Amino acid sequence: MTALLEVQNLSVAYGAIEAVRDVSFAVGEGQIVSLIGSNGAGKTTTLRTISGLLRPKSGTILLEGKPIADLAAHTILERGVAHCPEGRRLFGRMTVEENLQLGAYVRKDSGVAADMQRVYDLFPVLGQRRTLKAGLFSGGEQQMLAIGRAMMSRPRLLMLDEPSMGLSPIMTQRIFDTIKELQAAGTTILLVEQNALAALALSDRGYVVDLGRTTLEGPGHELLADERVRAAYLGED
Amino acid sequence: MATLLQQLINGLVLGGLIALIALGYTMVYGIIQLINFAHGEVFMVGGFASLATYRYFLPPSWRSDWWLALPLMAIGGAVVAVVLAVVMERFAYRPLRNAPRLAPLITALGVSVILKEVVRLGYPGATAPVPFPRAFVDHQFRFEFFDGTVNIGSTAILMIVVSIVGAIILQTYITRSRMGRAMRATAQDPDTARLMGVNPNRTIVLTFTIGGALAGIAGVLYGIHITNVDTEVGFLYGIFAFTAAVLGGVGSIKGAVIGGFAIGLIKTLSGQYFPGGTQYDLVWIFVLLIVVLVFRPQGLFGEPERVRA
Secondary structure: OOOOEEEEEEEEEEOOEEEEEEEEEEEOOOOEEEEEOOOOOOHHHHHHHHOOOOOOOEEEEEEOOEEOOOOOHHHHHHOOEEEEOOOOOOOOOOEHHHHHHHHOOOOOOOOHHHHHHHHHHHOHHHHHOOOOEHHHOOHHHHHHHHHHHHHOOOOOEEEEEOOOOOOOHHHHHHHHHHHHHHHHOOOEEEEEEOOHHHHHHHOOEEEEEEOOEEEEEEEHHHHHHOHHHHHHHOOOO | OHHHHHHHHHHHHHHHHHHHHHHHHHHHHHHHOOOOOOHHHHHHHHHHHHHHHHHHHOOHHHHOOHHHHHHHHHHHHHHHHHHHHHHHHHHHHHHHOOOOOHHHHHHHHHHHHHHHHHHHHHOOOOOOOEEOOOOOOOOEEEEEEOOEEEEEEHHHHHHHHHHHHHHHHHHHHHHHOHHHHHHHHHHHOHHHHHHOOOOHHHHHHHHHHHHHHHHHHHHHHHHHHHOEEOOOHHHHHHHHHHHHHHHHOOOOHHHHHHHHHHHHHHHHHHHHHOOOHHHOHHHHHHHHHHHHHHHOOOOOOOOOOOOOO
16 A cells, blocks of 8 residues: 655755755555654644755655656646645734635536535634734634644645644644544544653654654554653653 | 915825835735836836827827727727837746746846837837826916915826725735635735635736736826827836835835835925925935834835745
8 A cells, every 4th residue: 555645754844054965754544644743843844844845965755656756846836735834824824714715716516615614613713703814813812723724625634833832731632533534534643742752652653863863653642652752742751 | 275285186196196106016025025026117108108098099089089099098008008118027037936036136137228218219218208198197286385386287186196096905905815815815925825726827817917006007097198208207106105115014005005105205295395305305205214214124014024934
């Protein structure tokens, strides 16, 4: 079985600085896969390269076995890869509804209104404030909207970059529950998290990224039990 | 009183013209942060192109019917202006998209000089102002107002109406349509807009297209109102429009329109009432600009500049 997404020996450089040196991982259809690792390890760069915002220096990115590293960002989205970026990056001067409409920008089918309603059902607080500007919302609400916006393109693969950043524990739990629900509904998820404990707990598979390299991999529960992971990322010694 | 009303009308006419050009400045700035100094020349070329449409393409029997000739001249002027704006973006600005901001700015100045000289040397008779046909749409409406007579020409009415209607259509398009949302998204956060599937090049070309069309239409309106066009007007009105856009807040549609009318009114009213008259009217425009920039650097309706993470 070929994986939905396969990244092989990826390296990405900003000028002379190599942020990603050798990252390899695979995401199977229907799985939740997380990339964990400390700040600056190259996780965000990896996601930005997959979604076409950055070009790799070397290595391959395969979506269903076909290379996508040379495609424009909008083409990659049309192929079914949505990216919910770090820091949420909502269009703060636009309303909730406009943000969701932009999420569905590439769609030409008639199901957009129904999908928007689904987001409002999932996050009622967004439904109540659909005409308000997104910039006025709290961090948790903005994260809900960012996830909802990414879902509006009906992606097969949803990439979430630090969805729990800056959120309260309750809100973090809420977001992770939502990720689990999305998986149950058939979406494949690639998760980047500093909150390694929570991320691995719900992941089918995890990869540790360190200094631009994937150094450890395994099923989420095994990595959770791995001493090296516990020492480095879970704050135990 | 009649003089005041007359100057208010004149100010609105001039303001409408400036607003139409300023919209192109403000939209292009909003999306790629480029002050397109060649935009004034797009307006000038639009004027010449509409004149060329009249002289060389309209059958003589159509020329006397303004309802036939004028729309065709407007189309001719707008089409040439759009092509020019899009070609300019593709070959002068796009290769510099990731260059330091000064590079496209200087390129824009260069494009401006090239366009002016090409028209001056290339268009028959353009080394001096070229007369526009005045056989049509110059009906004058006169009415008594308190102590005197007020004059308003049909071309003046057309200028005010077209600029206001154009701005309303544009504002509606930007706020309601799918492409309008894509343009606003690209202006706010280009990378995230790309993650939504917005093709940045297509959005930028559309922006130049709209700006070019409005400048081309402004060129026709200028020609029939002033009854001539010359190669210097691009620079002069370009500066007015640029000032209007900055005054209103670069990036803001509403700001460009209100800035345009403000400058038109200040120019005519100060020319009439302030010491020094029309010799000093430009001074007051730039005094206002400086005052606004000191107290509100983002302009009247602009968003304060934010540094992106």
